[in-house]
Amino acid sequence: MTTQRYPVLRTKVDPRSEAFAANRKGNLAMLSKVDKALEQARAGGGEKYVARHIERGRLLPRQRIEMLLDRDSHFVEIGALAGHDIKGETTGAGLVGGIGVISGTECVITASEATVKGGAVTPMGVNKSGRLMEIAEQNHMVGVSLIESAGADLPNQDKIFVRGGEGFRDLTRRSKARIPTVCLVFGSSTAGGAYLPGMSDYVVMVKEQAQVYLAGPPLVKMATGEETDHEELGGAAMHSTISGVSDYLAENEVDAIRLGREIVAHLESGKPNAMPATGPVEAPRYSAEDLLGIASADIRVGFDQREVIARIVDGSRFSEFKPLYGKTLVCGWAHVHGFPVGILANNGTLFSDSANKGAQFIQLCNQRSIPLVFLQNTTGFMVGKQYEQEGIIKNGAKLINAVSNSTVPAITIMTGASYGAGNYAMCGRAYAPRFVFTWPNHRIAVMGGKQLAGVLDIIQRDAAEKKGEAVDEKKLAVMKMMIEGQVNDQSSPLYASARLWDDGIIDPRDTRTVLAISLSAAYCAPVAGTMEFGVFRH
Numbered sequence: 001m002t003t004q005r006y007p008v009l010r011t012k013v014d015p016r017s018e019a020f021a022a023n024r025k026g027n028l029a030m031l032s033k034v035d036k037a038l039e040q041a042r043a044g045g046g047e048k049y050v051a052r053h054i055e056r057g058r059l060l061p062r063q064r065i066e067m068l069l070d071r072d073s074h075f076v077e078i079g080a081l082a083g084h085d086i087k088g089e090t091t092g093a094g095l096v097g098g099i100g101v102i103s104g105t106e107c108v109i110t111a112s113e114a115t116v117k118g119g120a121v122t123p124m125g126v127n128k129s130g131r132l133m134e135i136a137e138q139n140h141m142v143g144v145s146l147i148e149s150a151g152a153d154l155p156n157q158d159k160i161f162v163r164g165g166e167g168f169r170d171l172t173r174r175s176k177a178r179i180p181t182v183c184l185v186f187g188s189s190t191a192g193g194a195y196l197p198g199m200s201d202y203v204v205m206v207k208e209q210a211q212v213y214l215a216g217p218p219l220v221k222m223a224t225g226e227e228t229d230h231e232e233l234g235g236a237a238m239h240s241t242i243s244g245v246s247d248y249l250a251e252n253e254v255d256a257i258r259l260g261r262e263i264v265a266h267l268e269s270g271k272p273n274a275m276p277a278t279g280p281v282e283a284p285r286y287s288a289e290d291l292l293g294i295a296s297a298d299i300r301v302g303f304d305q306r307e308v309i310a311r312i313v314d315g316s317r318f319s320e321f322k323p324l325y326g327k328t329l330v331c332g333w334a335h336v337h338g339f340p341v342g343i344l345a346n347n348g349t350l351f352s353d354s355a356n357k358g359a360q361f362i363q364l365c366n367q368r369s370i371p372l373v374f375l376q377n378t379t380g381f382m383v384g385k386q387y388e389q390e391g392i393i394k395n396g397a398k399l400i401n402a403v404s405n406s407t408v409p410a411i412t413i414m415t416g417a418s419y420g421a422g423n424y425a426m427c428g429r430a431y432a433p434r435f436v437f438t439w440p441n442h443r444i445a446v447m448g449g450k451q452l453a454g455v456l457d458i459i460q461r462d463a464a465e466k467k468g469e470a471v472d473e474k475k476l477a478v479m480k481m482m483i484e485g486q487v488n489d490q491s492s493p494l495y496a497s498a499r500l501w502d503d504g505i506i507d508p509r510d511t512r513t514v515l516a517i518s519l520s521a522a523y524c525a526p527v528a529g530t531m532e533f534g535v536f537r538h
Helices: 018-042 046-057 059-066 123-138 152-175 192-199 217-224 230-234 234-243 253-269 286-294 305-309 352-367 385-389 392-405 421-425 449-467 473-490 492-496 508-522
Strands: 075-079 093-100 105-112 142-149 181-190 202-206 211-213 248-250 319-321 329-336 339-346 372-378 408-421 435-438 444-447
Touching: 018 286, 018 492, 059 093, 059 105, 059 142, 059 253, 059 319, 075 217, 075 508, 093 123, 093 253, 105 123, 105 253, 123 142, 123 473, 142 253, 152 181, 152 192, 181 192, 192 211, 192 286, 192 408, 202 253, 211 234, 217 230, 217 329, 230 234, 230 352, 230 372, 234 329, 248 253, 286 305, 286 508, 305 329, 305 339, 305 392, 319 352, 329 508, 339 352, 339 508, 372 421, 385 392, 408 421, 408 508, 435 508, 444 492, 449 473, 492 508
Parallel strands: 105 142, 142 181, 181 202, 181 211, 202 248, 339 372, 372 408, 408 435, 408 444
Antiparallel strands: 075 093, 093 105, 319 329, 329 339
């Protein structure tokens, strides 16, 4: 196996050190906060509405997903904390979604959370659904939708209507691209919700339970004077025998799930690229438990990303590229569960030499069609007269150019700080990596709160001096304190994940597994690099 020709990384971590213990304690505390937020997502609409749903003989969305998946299949949840602590939203945004295996095929799965506002789609729910379907499109993965939705959350229609239309447009475009969508309807699917089965490639409806119509009986009577009931207007039997909106009539929810698995099985969706020949996968030589003590709980304190790499790659083997040049960006090749990867990992601030090195490395990986893994922990690009004169702008632009135009799959893990243009250069959300996951110590912003407040202090003082006015020190101190607090709050991992700036906060110990699943998903689409990039300024 080729990876065995790579050198083994040697660790310098001392699990008995005070720094290790402090990091572990801090990271576990942050993980505890994440777990509490996840509990809110798993609680759905709360005990009252969950009990009412179960009394009606309905399965909960996570139960439906679990029954749909292959036995012992993984399920990596995406956007689990979307909407957390956002006014008008619930944690999870009324939708459960992620990637898992159905009948041997990797799929993107979404399930309406009917215990939250009857499954009505909220503004953040639209964004989360859009992100999940983007994953399906980017990775050419079959989409399976489990629907029980009251349609749009009408009080927020102004935040939903226009963006919501993109979802229907993209659903039909995926069909054109031979990326099918399978829709299982378990209950009411009203108004906009009715378009989902109407535009899906395969539709299953549950007998005497699914009700799909553009307008319910009360609205029909008000608009046309016609009197009708739910079943004859939009019942599963009617759609399966008369309208043709439904392709399969399921006897009950379990039968609908059986039919869904059968449909996915006959799609026989394989991988276009030959999968890497793995043979026996060599486990890392060091424990993933160490990652809690390696990752700095205080992001102002750096750590060696090679220690992270040694705990996530096969055999802890890593072939480093240009190890003596551009030392603040570690680059090199490795394997993760047999998948070849090119890794770019921050070991500090980005300088011109590290940016040049990264751009060249991305080109080399594209030349060989090797997926990229970015391990972010950077305060951004170095600033100052010397660095500007050395061309930090043009050299940083080379790295961003390479990231922007690279065509191999990229997966980004935020292992610490993600500030300024460093976020861009290391393939942040705006640069369309296939997946973005964060560790609980992660911080993201234009710059740190203290630095931003300090910049504003200088600007205010300069402005006062130009006007010949005295500085109100008390007022300025209060402003700085408020700004610093605001930025620190807005750069937290929970704040970011709630707004879908990432796909989820993961336990650092799960990084290797999450990377492997993400890589496997990426291989559902063609994996091919490019040698076409924009103009590099010299």
